[in-house]
Amino acid sequence: MQSSKQWLGAGLLALAGAAHAAQPSNEELQQQIQALQKAVDALKQQLQERSPTLSSASTETIAIPPAEIATKSDVEGLRTDLENYKYDQQRNRETKTALATRGTTIGGTIQTRATAQSPSVTTGSSTPANGRSSSFDIPLASIFFSGSLYRDYAEGRNLDYRIQLGYAPQSPAANNSNFNLQDAYLRYSPLPTKTGLEDPKLTITFGQQLLPFGLEVQTGEDLRPTIKSAQFLTTTGLVNRQIGAIVQGDLEPYVDYGFNYRAPLFQYAFGVVNGSGPNKSDDNNAKDWIARVAFTLPVDYYSLFRELKIGGTYYKGAKNVLNGTTIVDSGGKGDRYGIDLYYNHSPFGATYEYVQGRDDTYNAVTKKIDTITSRSHTATLFYTWGEQWLASSKSQAKFDDWWPKSYQLFTRWDQWDPNKDAANDKITISTLGFNVFFAETTKFQLNLNHYAYENPTIKSANELLAQFQFGF
Numbered sequence: 001m002q003s004s005k006q007w008l009g010a011g012l013l014a015l016a017g018a019a020h021a022a023q024p025s026n027e028e029l030q031q032q033i034q035a036l037q038k039a040v041d042a043l044k045q046q047l048q049e050r051s052p053t054l055s056s057a058s059t060e061t062i063a064i065p066p067a068e069i070a071t072k073s074d075v076e077g078l079r080t081d082l083e084n085y086k087y088d089q090q091r092n093r094e095t096k097t098a099l100a101t102r103g104t105t106i107g108g109t110i111q112t113r114a115t116a117q118s119p120s121v122t123t124g125s126s127t128p129a130n131g132r133s134s135s136f137d138i139p140l141a142s143i144f145f146s147g148s149l150y151r152d153y154a155e156g157r158n159l160d161y162r163i164q165l166g167y168a169p170q171s172p173a174a175n176n177s178n179f180n181l182q183d184a185y186l187r188y189s190p191l192p193t194k195t196g197l198e199d200p201k202l203t204i205t206f207g208q209q210l211l212p213f214g215l216e217v218q219t220g221e222d223l224r225p226t227i228k229s230a231q232f233l234t235t236t237g238l239v240n241r242q243i244g245a246i247v248q249g250d251l252e253p254y255v256d257y258g259f260n261y262r263a264p265l266f267q268y269a270f271g272v273v274n275g276s277g278p279n280k281s282d283d284n285n286a287k288d289w290i291a292r293v294a295f296t297l298p299v300d301y302y303s304l305f306r307e308l309k310i311g312g313t314y315y316k317g318a319k320n321v322l323n324g325t326t327i328v329d330s331g332g333k334g335d336r337y338g339i340d341l342y343y344n345h346s347p348f349g350a351t352y353e354y355v356q357g358r359d360d361t362y363n364a365v366t367k368k369i370d371t372i373t374s375r376s377h378t379a380t381l382f383y384t385w386g387e388q389w390l391a392s393s394k395s396q397a398k399f400d401d402w403w404p405k406s407y408q409l410f411t412r413w414d415q416w417d418p419n420k421d422a423a424n425d426k427i428t429i430s431t432l433g434f435n436v437f438f439a440e441t442t443k444f445q446l447n448l449n450h451y452a453y454e455n456p457t458i459k460s461a462n463e464l465l466a467q468f469q470f471g472f
Contacts, residue, residue, distance in 0.1 A: 181279055205246050
């Protein structure tokens with residue numbers, strides 16, 4: 001094509017030069033025009049041979065549809081629809097959604113219970129001449145609010161909070177109840193929590209909370225395996241929440257991602273609290289200290305000794321020793337020692353917990369302060385079958401609170417000795433139980449308890465409990 005253009009230009013220049021030299025005749029002009037026509041035809045043929053697509057496209061007409069132009073009324077109608085949608089969404093959020101200034105999760109637990117006893121008891125509104133052998137109760141009703149005051153999306157160093165309120169009856173003869181503050185704390189994670197399961201964990205909790213003592217104390221009311229908790233919880237006061245600061249963490253965890261299994265080799269907790277119980281200021285000038293360590297056997301997931309853990313806890317307490325209402329000593333001993341053993345290798349499991357208490361009391365006879373040593377033994381064996389805790393089932397999609405069902409048979413032996421130096425004061429509760437887990441927060445429990453008293457003047461008793469627990 002380039003050579004043709006050069007040849008055509010040269011020809012035109014030659015014709016122009018000849019025109020300046022002499023005036024051509026009509027015949028010469030006609031010959032020149034024919035030569036130019038042939039050159040143009042040759043160029044057209046070359047162009048058609050080298051670019052047939054361009055040649056054919058140049059001869060075709062592209063049909064362009066006519067443009068649709070929105071009118072003013074169309075634009076105003078669209079704006080009206082958007083405003084109506086925004087109004088509906090805002091109205092639904094304000095009238096049908098619980099609002100909070102922070103991201104908040106609301107949950108709770110309710111328990112309904114039926115009891116049958118033999119012999120009959122005389123608590124509540126009954127009189128000694130008119131005991132009762134059965135009752136319906138609401139032993140637990142709680143609601144909690146939790147969330148994050150600061151969420152670290154990069155590493156997970158979050159500052160979380162939790163507030164929990166719980167129902168408590170005032171007295172056996174009262175017809176009303178109180179809704180008391182149970183949990184109220186802030187929890188910070190100094191170490192990253194999004195770097196992987198192999199990394200250690202560390203939390204600092206400040207506020208009112210459960211104590212990290214043994215196994216059953218630091219388990220919430222909704223997660224305890226039996227309907228009634230171990231005797232030492234209430235008799236030693238360890239069931240009470242305390243106000244203070246507690247640090248908890250672990251080291252060297254063994255991780256199996258295939259089973260979503262994480263078992264820290266070493267767990268620890270330590271802290272300082274008031275020691276006067278929930279919703280109270282300190283009642284003396286001393287603080288209570290607690291320290292706990294737990295060691296998990298470092299074995300793989302398929303080992304027979306998987307989740308075999310042994311732990312120990314020491315609680316150094318200071319209490320007011322009273323003579324009636326007079327404080328004799330504001331720094332009396334209120335120590336607690338605990339050793340616990342935990343084993344859970346599905347479908348079998350076992351737990352054992354030994355707790356010893358040492359409390360200073362005033363002896364009105366000798367006018368001295370005596371130390372009373374109490375002891376508790378709690379052993380539980382259980383067998384569980386079902387799919388609720390299997391990783392394959394937990395990873396499935398769930399609708400609302402649906403989970404595969406699981407069933408559990410267990411037996412417990414619970415002995416409490418309030419004073420090891422006194423005779424005939426031991427109380428032993430033997431329990432045979434059956435649990436049905438319908439969902440993650442819903443279960444049915446059936447317990448048969450036998451109370452045996454070392455004191456020969458107190459007859460043994462039997463108790464049948466049926467309880468349904470559901471959460472939201």
